[in-house]
Amino acid sequence: MKRFYNFSAGPSMLPESVLAKAADEMLCYETSGQSVMEMSHRSKPFEAIIAGAEALVRQNMAIPDDYHVLFLQGGASLQFHMLPLNFMTINKKADFTLTGTWAQKAAEEAKRLGTANIVGSSKDKKWSYLPEITGADPEADYFHICYNNTIEGTQYHSIPEVGAVPLIGDISSGVLSAPLDVTRFAVLYAGAQKNLGPAGVTLVIIRKDMMERIPAGLPAMLSYKTHVDGGSMYNTPPCYAIYIFKLVQEWIRDMGGAEVIYRQNQEKARLLYDFLDSSSLFFSPVEKSVRSLMNVPFLTTEKDADKAEALNKKFVKESEAAGLVNLAGHRSVGGMRASIYNAMPLEGVQALVAFMKEFEARCA
């Protein structure tokens, strides 16, 4: 068994200690005589697991008591519908910054239920920067941002000021990569499959006063009220994904929390961006001040499109052979992309940079 450095954008690397513990407990969790996968969600051991997952994420993210924490299904994509259904309910309009594929999808789904007002877009320059906000509506039911843009490699290093309008943030690929002031937001949500655990569970954090906006009579599964009232167990939750989520939260706590993780992420990102900025073959297409700590797209300086494509393919193939996997770029950006989430060790980034240097020396 040889484990690779996995640069996948999600699902993505998990801490090896988490996987080892999960393997160890697979046939029998503690003294329960059962796998976590086999446990009734109404049983004492599982109730302790889900309560522990919530307590730990509250601690690691410093989530105040006036916020609900939910574990839902359907990924961020289902949230794109649930958010306007539950919260675009007073003036039937909301503000959006368009900063990439996922921000666009959030706005598109909202458009089915009301007015999605676009108050900034970086589409003109292939999403390579974060736009100024213009024309924000003080009557908007909420203001939506995508905190970190997984495909395009940008990240809000400071949170936009939106006045009294409730701010909603998709933090799927940035959650717990750095300290984040939860109190700046009315609602936060994140698919787990980047920094929180396996695909199949979605963290949703809702400031309690927002609950008043939820209309009665929504389909049960699409109302946040249902899930708050049911403690995320209105129906059977994705128990095993929540269990892994809890193990990941324990790992973050044991590492020293979000501040320590943040410093490690800065070190990893600096190593890679410094190399990209000094390379004669590779470069980052993203404006320096908004580069993501988590997702690092990079291109080659090859101008000829066919030759560039051949070079990308060669890079991906050879890096894979060197145990550096999932480095192909997203088709909408091209080139390569290294996702360096919390669980990617510094050694993985060092190995990547060493490989890139060697490749550059050979192919530039």
Added chain:
Amino acid sequence: MKRFYNFSAGPSMLPESVLAKAADEMLCYETSGQSVMEMSHRSKPFEAIIAGAEALVRQNMAIPDDYHVLFLQGGASLQFHMLPLNFMTINKKADFTLTGTWAQKAAEEAKRLGTANIVGSSKDKKWSYLPEITGADPEADYFHICYNNTIEGTQYHSIPEVGAVPLIGDISSGVLSAPLDVTRFAVLYAGAQKNLGPAGVTLVIIRKDMMERIPAGLPAMLSYKTHVDGGSMYNTPPCYAIYIFKLVQEWIRDMGGAEVIYRQNQEKARLLYDFLDSSSLFFSPVEKSVRSLMNVPFLTTEKDADKAEALNKKFVKESEAAGLVNLAGHRSVGGMRASIYNAMPLEGVQALVAFMKEFEARCA
């Protein structure tokens, strides 16, 4: 590590060989250098896993080519909304038999979107039988049944004849417990956490002609068209749950398929029901002809309510100490319930009956 016999109604027992394989592959799946939890859903190894899961369930359930097979999130509960949203679209009405808690919930969610016509109910006798169908509407957009009633312990051993109206079946707790003629149905759906794998993935089987009924403009995540077009990967699917699903399908195939599993289930159920029918202390509240092979509620003959409750508690406590866990009945039925899904070995039911005999001798 001592594994118990786990009679949970779901999530529930999984084959030990499946868990052992999952544990073994946790840190590195085949030669991928990654856990299945860490794999990009767009990677070759995961594409092979989801394709394998589909091929195996098609084989084990004999699903014809003119049906789509989907792996979705949100459990059967989200299907209660998606089904009328997608299919109650022509005459805006559908027929339902009410046979328990889950059948009722399916009808309640449908009521939000049109007319849910109740064509039979066994509520008058605490859901202990399956009702005759009266007043079925030939213009109904579909006819919905709950094939096996997890809480109440009834099961349709023959599928109702509904003419040309598309039949939709919730088969969550009965799927692959016995051969089922898929072609009798237009749509079938099942939360995985009973006979298919862990909680967090839902199997949905749709006859292709039904797709024409789906309105345009639905929220992306709530349209079956989205998921068919995306091959269950419009967004990140619950990859690990699908992987375990595949391992369970391999186990069913290796056991000899649905027919062999069915004979084992009959043997297990007969053992338990025969004892209940001969016992002086325990009895089944369910009409003989419709008893579930999977979920066996049972009560004691104690007439005094307080004494009965004390006896139930004593039974559950002592059975747990004997390594027979999760035998408490659902609060709506009371008493006890033994769920004996596919993965429960005959030895587990033998141990339960032996314990019940001993308990009866001591306490009757």
